[in-house]
Amino acid sequence: xxYRALGRTGLxxxxxxxxxxxxxxxxxxxxxxxxxxxAESLTALRAALDRxxxxxxxxxxxxxxxxEELIGEAFAGRRGEVVIASKAGLLPDGKxxxxxxxHLRRSLESSLRRLRTDYVDLYQLHGPPPGAFSDExxxxxxxxxxEGKARAIGLSARSPxxxxxxxxxxxxxxxxxNFNLLDQRAAERGxxxxxxxxxxxxxxxxxxxxxxxxxxxxxxxxxxxRDHRGxxxxxxxxxxxxxxxxxxxxxxxxxxxxPAQFALRYCLSYTCVSTAIPGMLTASHVEENAxxxxxxxxxxAERARIAGIYRQSSFFAGR
Numbered sequence: 001x002x003y004r005a006l007g008r009t010g011l012x013x014x015x016x017x018x019x020x021x022x023x024x025x026x027x028x029x030x031x032x033x034x035x036x037x038x039a040e041s042l043t044a045l046r047a048a049l050d051r052x053x054x055x056x057x058x059x060x061x062x063x064x065x066x067x068e069e070l071i072g073e074a075f076a077g078r079r080g081e082v083v084i085a086s087k088a089g090l091l092p093d094g095k096x097x098x099x100x101x102x103h104l105r106r107s108l109e110s111s112l113r114r115l116r117t118d119y120v121d122l123y124q125l126h127g128p129p130p131g132a133f134s135d136e137x138x139x140x141x142x143x144x145x146x147e148g149k150a151r152a153i154g155l156s157a158r159s160p161x162x163x164x165x166x167x168x169x170x171x172x173x174x175x176x177x178n179f180n181l182l183d184q185r186a187a188e189r190g191x192x193x194x195x196x197x198x199x200x201x202x203x204x205x206x207x208x209x210x211x212x213x214x215x216x217x218x219x220x221x222x223x224x225x226r227d228h229r230g231x232x233x234x235x236x237x238x239x240x241x242x243x244x245x246x247x248x249x250x251x252x253x254x255x256x257x258x259p260a261q262f263a264l265r266y267c268l269s270y271t272c273v274s275t276a277i278p279g280m281l282t283a284s285h286v287e288e289n290a291x292x293x294x295x296x297x298x299x300x301a302e303r304a305r306i307a308g309i310y311r312q313s314s315f316f317a318g319r
Contacts, residue, residue: 001052001293006083006274007174007201009152011121013083015268016293017055018048018286019205019277023070024063026226031094032063033211033279034224038070040282045074047283049081051290057176057203057277058115059087059126060107061094065114072116085122085203086111087156089133099125099133101140108149123150124176127158130165138170156205160191167200174201174274180209181263181306182243182315192272201274204267208278212240213263239315246309250302257295264292269303 006013023044025036045056056075058067068086075082088107089099112118123144125133141153156176157163163175163186175195179186183206186192195202208214210229219238223230229237244259251262260278267276278289298306 001290003054004274005201006055006122006152006203007195008199009122009154009173009201011083011152013055013275014053014293015273015275016053016264016290017057017203017275017277018045018053019279020056020058020067020071021062022279022281024058024067026063026224027066028064028092029226030061030063030066031226031228031231033229033281034227036281041070042074044280044283044286045070047286048280048290049075049078051286052293053286053290054081055083055085055275055277057085057205059090059124060111060114061087061090061092061126064092065110068111068114072114076116079117083121084115084117085124085154086115086120087124087126089128090126097126097128097132099128099137101136101143104137104140105144108144112149119149119151121151122154122174123152124154124156126156128155128162128166129158130162154201154203156203160186160189163191164189164194167194167198172200174203176203176205178206179204179267179273180207181213181247181266181310182209182240184307184310187270192270195272200272202270202272204273204276207267207276208260208263209240209243211279213244213259215244215259217241236316243313243315246313247306250305250309254302257292258288260288261292261295264289265295265298266303266306268292269297269299 002015003012022033023041144150154174155172177186219241280286
């Protein structure tokens, strides 16, 4: 496993991280990727650390706290070996937000209890819409940082434009953003250039595009009622399920890797990216994803071919 600096935070993280939304399962009626098995989730978390994965991204929203509880249980007695990032501000209904100082403080204190720790390494605002937070919000985060309850603060942005605006105004040391072979907006729209100039760490979420870049799904696969992918339009599922075929020729020229590893290598080929955080539900997912770190990043010529495929394709319904 290779390691990278997390922007200006002073933290070092594994370049493959663990996205912990999925392991939250459907606890409390949550919607993620359907039900999960507690023992299997704990096995996956511990296997990840054994493979050198040190960065774990969670949120109070994930499984209504279950994801945090599993991380706390998995790494009890090993806190110093892991870098834990959590988030707050997205309310349980998944539609509304609260970034008030009081809510952020209460949320962090609850997260710390579930995580069995007295600090998080990174505390992030969870997907704030424009205008949802202010200087008062930043003051509250900095207060938690001064108290030692959060070593660093950041933002999980919904779009590159919102990430750029927040970085420019509030100077977050790291930003989390969607980025993958099928969604290259963060590179296209200047967020990565800004991050490189400012030394902002980039956390890439959805590097496998909700699992579709693994090549394991078809548009006709049924999804559990608590799996958010089942709520997408048939058109969107078809576009993403068929997308791996567009990259098959390029992958075939680079033997010794799976489609998932190819997708992760693409994300890691951008030097401003600190870590990519695929979701992992099983130890076999961990083994495959961690293996991407042993492979070299894609070169400029390979990235240019990918960009050409992307420009000639329409991976989003309605665009």
